[in-house]
Amino acid sequence: MPLGKWAALVAMAVVMETTAAFPSSLLIKNEDDSITWSCSGSPGEQVEWKWNGNRLKDSGQELVINNLDIPYTGNYSCWAGPRLLQSFYVVMRMKHTYFFKTEGTKEEPAITCWAPSYNGTLNCSWNSQNAAIFLARLKHQDTEAELCSTEVALPGNSRVQVQLKNCSFCSYAEETPVTPLVLVLKGLSRDGGYSEVEKTFFLWDVVKPDAPAYLNITGRKVSWAPPASWDLPTTYFPLQYSLRLESASGRHENFLLELITEQKWHKAQIRCQDPLIQSSWSSWQEWKK
Ligand SMILES: *[C@@H]1O[C@H](CO)[C@@H](O)[C@H](O)[C@H]1NC(C)=O
Numbered sequence: 078m079p080l081g082k083w084a085a086l087v088a089m090a091v092v093m094e095t096t097a098a099f100p101s102s103l104l105i106k107n108e109d110d111s112i113t114w115s116c117s118g119s120p121g122e123q124v125e126w127k128w129n130g131n132r133l134k135d136s137g138q139e140l141v142i143n144n145l146d147i148p149y150t151g152n153y154s155c156w157a158g159p160r161l162l163q164s165f166y167v168v169m170r171m172k173h174t175y176f177f178k179t180e181g182t183k184e185e186p187a188i189t190c191w192a193p194s195y196n197g198t199l200n201c202s203w204n205s206q207n208a209a210i211f212l213a214r215l216k217h218q219d220t221e222a223e224l225c226s227t228e229v230a231l232p233g234n235s236r237v238q239v240q241l242k243n244c245s246f247c248s249y250a251e252e253t254p255v256t257p258l259v260l261v262l263k264g265l266s267r268d269g270g271y272s273e274v275e276k277t278f279f280l281w282d283v284v285k286p287d288a289p290a291y292l293n294i295t296g297r298k299v300s301w302a303p304p305a306s307w308d309l310p311t312t313y314f315p316l317q318y319s320l321r322l323e324s325a326s327g328r329h330e331n332f333l334l335e336l337i338t339e340q341k342w343h344k345a346q347i348r349c350q351d352p353l354i355q356s357s358w359s360s361w362q363e364w365k366k
């Protein structure tokens with residue numbers, strides 16, 4: 078689709094009905110598709126059509142759209158007098174790059190997800206390309222059941238981070254075979270463009286603990302606590318810690334905590350990882366003296 082065509086559509090987009098929330102069901106069509114709807118009331122009833130709330134001249138049981146294009150997307154409804162018979166929310170499929178920035182020369186959108194624990198919280202981040210509402214849904218591969226979802230409305234050209242809460246990962250269940258998780262990300266622009274991308278991953282590949290809750294140094298004694306977001310008990314969800322010491326001269330040394338011996342340090346900081354899955358390390362805690 079040539080750019081000039083888009084420019085001409087801007088004025089059109091402004092007057093269109095705006096959707097505050099992601100519509101619960103969409104009729105997803107391609108550019109130039111032809112669409113025919115049939116709608117019937119009781120025998121003898123006159124059927125009328127509305128588009129984004131505006132009465133259409135067409136009446137009768139059938140509405141036809143030839144050559145779908147952006148100006149024809151939106152909410153179509155048929156009515157028998159004041160009675161709503163049906164409604165369809167028509168969107169036009171766009172390339173995913175209409176909504177999602179890709180990284181470098183890659184075709185795939187750059188979407189990153191990470192989980193601070195196994196307890197059902199997942200953060201995902203991507204760069205949006207166009208003003209849109211995004212719906213993020215998490216499911217297991219080969220099933221449709223939703224584990225958790227969230228939606229966010231965004232201006233174009235921004236970095237977004239969403240948090241999916243209460244996801245039932247079932248990560249402790251000994252499922253065989255273990256099915257990966259799939260993040261389904263749908264974008265819908267105000268002008269009716271639509272695209273959908275997926276990212277497949279295993280939970281253990283994206284676990285990154287938050288930084289340890291604190292590091293306390295008193296004389297030669299160090300004490301610390303796991304991040305508050307980490308799963309308990311730590312006997313079941315162990316963490317290992319890495320301590321970084323800075324000498325008075327500014328030299329750094331790293332230790333896994335079980336290896337630590339007497340050291341002369343000036344400043345120290347700490348981080349953690351899940352040793353069983355060798356997860357990503359958390360970020361470092363602040364330096365402590
Ligand atoms: C479409 O319009 C119908 C009739 O006004 C309304 O009931 C429905 O909620 C609208 N759908 C969306 C997604 O806005």
Ligand SMILES: *[C@@H]1O[C@H](CO)[C@@H](O)[C@H](O)[C@H]1NC(C)=O
Pocket residue numbers: 193200238239240287
């Ligand atoms: C996850 O996202 C939420 C909301 O954007 C943010 O407040 C929180 O700090 C994020 N957590 C992590 C571990 O990145």
Ligand SMILES: *[C@@H]1O[C@H](CO)[C@@H](O)[C@H](O)[C@H]1NC(C)=O
Pocket residue numbers: 242243
């Ligand atoms: C998550 O679950 C808790 C307890 O079941 C509930 O109170 C809370 O509203 C849920 N949060 C979301 C975002 O669904």
Ligand SMILES: *[C@@H]1O[C@H](CO)[C@@H](O)[C@H](O)[C@H]1NC(C)=O
Pocket residue numbers: 291293294295
């Ligand atoms: C750090 O250690 C000191 C001395 O043992 C103690 O008084 C203080 O409560 C500790 N702080 C934390 C956050 O545990």
Ligand SMILES: *[C@@H]1O[C@H](CO)[C@@H](O)[C@H](O)[C@H]1NC(C)=O
Pocket residue numbers: 193194196197198306307
């Ligand atoms: C899960 O962890 C998040 C922080 O990562 C925390 O806010 C939430 O309360 C925890 N939920 C449960 C059920 O433990």
